[in-house]
Amino acid sequence: MTERSERPAVEIAALADPARLRSLTDTGLDAAPDEAFDRFARLVGDLLDVPVALVSLVTETRQFFPGAVGLPDPWAARRQTPLSHSFCQHVIDTEIPLVLPDARLYPRVRENLAVPELGVVAYAGMPLTDLDGRVLGSLCAIDRKPRAWTKAQLRTLADLAAACSSELRLRIALDAAQEARRLVEHAHDRLNLLASLSETLAGTLDVETAVGRLADAVVPLLADWAMVTLIDQGSEPRWVTAVHRDPARAAEAARFGELALRRLGPASITRTVLRTGQPVLRGVADLDDVRRASDAPELVTLAERLGFASHLTVPVPAPGRGAVMGAVTLVNGPDRRAFDDDDLATALEIGRRAGQAVGNGWIYGEQRHVAEVLQHSMLPQLPQSPWVELVARYQPAADRVEVGGDWYDAFVQPDGDLIAAIGDVAGHDIEAAATMGQLRNLVRGNAYARSDPVDELMRRLDATISGLRIPTAATAVLARLRPAPGGVAVTWCNAGHPAPLLITADGTARLLESRREPLLGLTRPVPRTGAQVLLAPGDTLLLYTDGLVERRDQPIDEGMAQLCERVTAAGARPAADLCDLLLGSEQRREDDVALLALRAR
Incomplete structure (x- = not known):
């Protein structure tokens, strides 16, 4: 642009009105052809017989033409000019039509660069307004020679400007409707986000x-x-x-x-x-x-x-x-x-x-931390035995903070025999934990220093629970182990608990089925019976609670069969590794699990 075209524009305060500029933005128009507004410019050119007609919208720094005919290059391609080339800014300043038969005779515009560079001589501009009457620009007719504008021409231009204003208002209304729709959708998305977030976090x-x-x-x-x-x-x-x-x-x-x-x-x-x-x-x-x-x-x-x-x-x-x-x-x-x-x-x-x-x-x-600490504090330290290796594990159910009723115990008798027990008290609360502690202590109190068969020890345990009126329903396996020719002799009694698992030295597993007997804590005494098995060196007796084999979607017998298959598939391995393997399943456990493995040396 030449030095002459860099002449500063006249400052007009109305151009910077925020509300007016907001309306301009809401039209969605810019320095690009728009067919509707090009049509208005063509109508002005045809009806008023002028070489140049513009739909000119004016910001605080420029004017742009969504509708235009007859502009010389390079302005025809640019579709905009700086305010130094704008007559239309004065329409915004005065808010009334601007009609000039020969712009070169009017001090206000004769120095405007639109005269030499756009060839503007005669000019007639009608205000284009929004719904609130703010002037956004003008619909203007331009001639390159002096011209006496007739009343009929100006009336036609005013009518076209009114129609052009209606189109601008429609664009603003459509933008407002789209914005309202966007806001509604945005609000809906946020409500959905908050709802789904609550569900996700819960x-x-x-x-x-x-x-x-x-x-x-x-x-x-x-x-x-x-x-x-x-x-x-x-x-x-x-x-x-x-x-x-x-x-x-x-x-x-x-x-x-x-x-x-x-x-x-x-x-x-x-x-x-x-x-x-x-x-x-x-x-x-x-x-x-x-x-x-x-x-x-x-x-x-x-x-x-x-x-x-x-x-x-x-x-x-x-x-x-x-x-x-x-x-x-x-x-x-x-x-x-x-x-x-x-x-x-x-x-x-x-x-x-x-x-x-x-x-x-x-x-x-x-x-959960308190519960786990409490639970583990209630589990005993395993004794050392020259003829049996003992390994125990306890795993709480996932996502549970209650103290469970699963327990195990093992202690050495004065005569050298080893007493082992495992059990499960119904419930997952502090009462179940308290009952579990009582039951474990009763087992020790009833069995320690006694040489009675395990079925008799279990019967005495039944009688003690009933006599002390301990409100509980519990399962348990009680076993006595002692050295014997060829290995370790085991006698056990089962009160409604999952059957012990015998794992031979080569890794083969089978359940030690015995007579199914009622749970502990029933109101009437029931007879108890014992069973026995010989553990050869390397054989393992696995006692466990039902959390290892019980699932909501399958019978417990299937779970026990799967346990046998899994242990057999694992083959011979150290007792500690076997226990870790059994508890290392990726499947989510629904109950606590206690394991007690006893391996004959």
Whole structure:
């Protein structure tokens, strides 16, 4: 552009009116041909017999022509000019038609560059308005020579301008309708997100799983990438997970989270939210936010790669405590719209629901830890025996915090015999655990220093439970082991418990079936019978509770048959390895499991 074409435009305050500019934006028009508005320009050209006709819309810095005929090059291709070439801006300034027979005679416009560069001499422009009467531009007729505009021509131009204004208003209304629809859909998506998030988070009590699900739920629906931070009891970040919408950026997001855990300073937004419990929204952000947050240059590099143009961070409140247990950070890159107050409100609700889930997970974890410690404290230390190797295992059911009723015991008699027992008290609560402890102590009290057969010991146990009125229903296997020629002699009695498993030295397994007898704790005494077997060196007697073989979708007999098949397929292996193998199944267990393996040396 020549030096002459760089002449500054006259400043007109009305051009910068935010409401007017918003209406211009809502038309959805720009410096590109639009058939409807090109039609208006052609009609003006034909009906007024002018070489140039324009539908001109004016911003605070330029005018553009969605409808145009007769413009000279290069303006015909550009479909826009700076305000230094605009007569139409004066229509917006005065809000009335501008009619000039010869622009070169009017001081207000005679220096306008539209005269020499666009050839504008005669000009007639009618206001184009929105529904509120704001002038967005003009429908103008232009001649390259002086012209006396007739009343009929100006009336025709005014009628066409009114129709053109109606088209602009329709475009604005359609944009508003589309925006309203978008907002409704956006709100619907967010409601669905919150509903599905609640369901997703309620599906687990594991904190790590819950936080991972949370991050996956908000990306990419709400953000390009997200980071969830949890704190420890000292209010220090102890765990961070970060995810990105692009799987190719997953490693970089994870690295960002790893560095954020260790290198964020006290001035960082995350630590500020963790400290104050107040959310922070940066609708427009840059990498300086990351530079101020940490002394790690790599964080800045990673943020740039992941996309960092807008972000918000909200607290994860501890339910009912008024404290903060973490923070959720959402980040958008430059290609996505900036976060706003609606996003902040949604994120705050996400943080609240996350707080409930994480809080429940922490409470569950604490309770489960207490339950496991209590359970294991009630399990005995196995004795040492020169002729029997003893191995025991206990595994609580997944996702349960109650103390179970499964138990095992083994102790050496004064005469050298070994008494072994395993049992299961009905229930999974503190009462079942208490009863389990009582039952184990009764076994010891009734059997220690007695040489009675095991069926008699079991009968005495029945009588003791009944006499002391211990309210319980329990199963148990009681066994006595003693050295014998050729191995270890075992006599056992079974009170409603799964049959013991005999595993020979070569790994073959079979159930030791005996007479099925009632559970312990029945109101009327029942006769008890014993059975016996000889363990050759290397043979193993496996006692177990029903959690190892019982499933809701199959009879217990099938589970026991599968146990035999599994043990046989495993072949000969150390007793400890065998127990670990049996408990190492990937299948989710529905009940606690106790194992007691006794291998003849």
